[in-house]
Amino acid sequence: MPSLSKGVSHRRCGGSIIDDPSFDGLADETGAVATLSPVARTLVLNASNEPLSVVPARRGVVLVLRGTADPVAELGETWHAETASLHVPSVIRLRRYVTVPYARTLPLTRRAIFLRDDHRCQYCGGSAENVDHVIPRVQGGEHLWENVVAACRRCNTRKGGRTPDQAGLTLRRAPSTPGRFDWVSVAAGGSPHATWQPFL
Numbered sequence: 453m454p455s456l457s458k459g460v461s462h463r464r465c466g467g468s469i470i471d472d473p474s475f476d477g478l479a480d481e482t483g484a485v486a487t488l489s490p491v492a493r494t495l496v497l498n499a500s501n502e503p504l505s506v507v508p509a510r511r512g513v514v515l516v517l518r519g520t521a522d523p524v525a526e527l528g529e530t531w532h533a534e535t536a537s538l539h540v541p542s543v544i545r546l547r548r549y550v551t552v553p554y555a556r557t558l559p560l561t562r563r564a565i566f567l568r569d570d571h572r573c574q575y576c577g578g579s580a581e582n583v584d585h586v587i588p589r590v591q592g593g594e595h596l597w598e599n600v601v602a603a604c605r606r607c608n609t610r611k612g613g614r615t616p617d618q619a620g621l622t623l624r625r626a627p628s629t630p631g632r633f634d635w636v637s638v639a640a641g642g643s644p645h646a647t648w649q650p651f652l
Contacts, residue, residue, distance in 0.1 A: 492527060493640050494541055495648045499549040503651055506639035512541050521546050525647035542647045558635045560595065566602050567638060568630055573604035575611070575621045582608040586627065587615055597629040 494512025496505040507515075513531050515521040516538070523541035531538045558564055565583050573580045580602035587593030590613045601623065603611070611619040633652045637644050644652065 492529065492540065493645070494527070495543045495636065495640075495645070495651065496521065497524065497543060497545040497651060498552070499546050501545065501651060503633050503636050504546070504550060504552070506636060509540050509542075512544050513538060515544055515546075516541060519547070525645075527645065527647075542645045543651065556635050558630045558638060560597055560600070564630070564638055565600055568634070569602035569627075572602065572624075573607050574601035574624050574627070575603055575607040575616070577624060578604040578606070581605045584608050584611060586623065588613045591615065598627055601627045 492509035493506050494509045495503060496507055496512070496515070498504045509527060509529070512521075516523055521544040523539070524543040524545050525541065527540040527542040529540040531540055562583050566580055569580060571580050572578070574584075582603050582605055584601055584603040584607075585593045585595070586599050586601060589595070593599050607621060611621055616623055636648065636652060640648075
């Protein structure tokens with residue numbers, strides 16, 4: 453299954469400041485933050501090197517400047533202030549281990565399904581526009597990762613309330629549950645930065 457590359461909300465991670473909105477501002481008096489790309493993202497690793505969260509790059513800079521995390525890899529941008537400059541991190545590691553009370557799972561959403569299936573119809577390979585239940589709901593099919601696929605409008609209409617066999621269609625690949633860290637790509641809003649790959 454290809455890597456998924458929005459839709460995942462950040463948890464507070466046991467009360468940490470990783471996703472605390474109060475840390476969103478950075479040296480506002482210098483106007484430095486405005487130079488960062490609004491879509492740039494930073495992968496936050498736990499002290500154990502396990503992916504913990506994906507945050508705006510400006511928050512990644514804040515966590516490094518506050519001594520909460522150390523930079524691991526760079527994004528290729530530089531943050532400038534009056535008296536200092538800092539390479540914007542693409543990956544940071546928390547200095548203290550954060551206990552996570554539950555495993556993060558990827559919600560079954562239209563966006564996530566399209567990302568898992570590369571925005572391609574799983575019947576004909578064309579551009580996907582709809583989500584289809586392989587075993588139709590009218591025939592007892594459930595709304596599960598293993599029973600939903602991306603589909604184009606033409607194939608979705610042709611299939612209707614039938615199974616692929618009944619409609620004369622063939623799945624290009626069997627739908628499956630995303631991998632353990634596929635939520636990272638969804639949270640990133642696109643393909644993960646190349647520097648993230650060693651941790652996924």
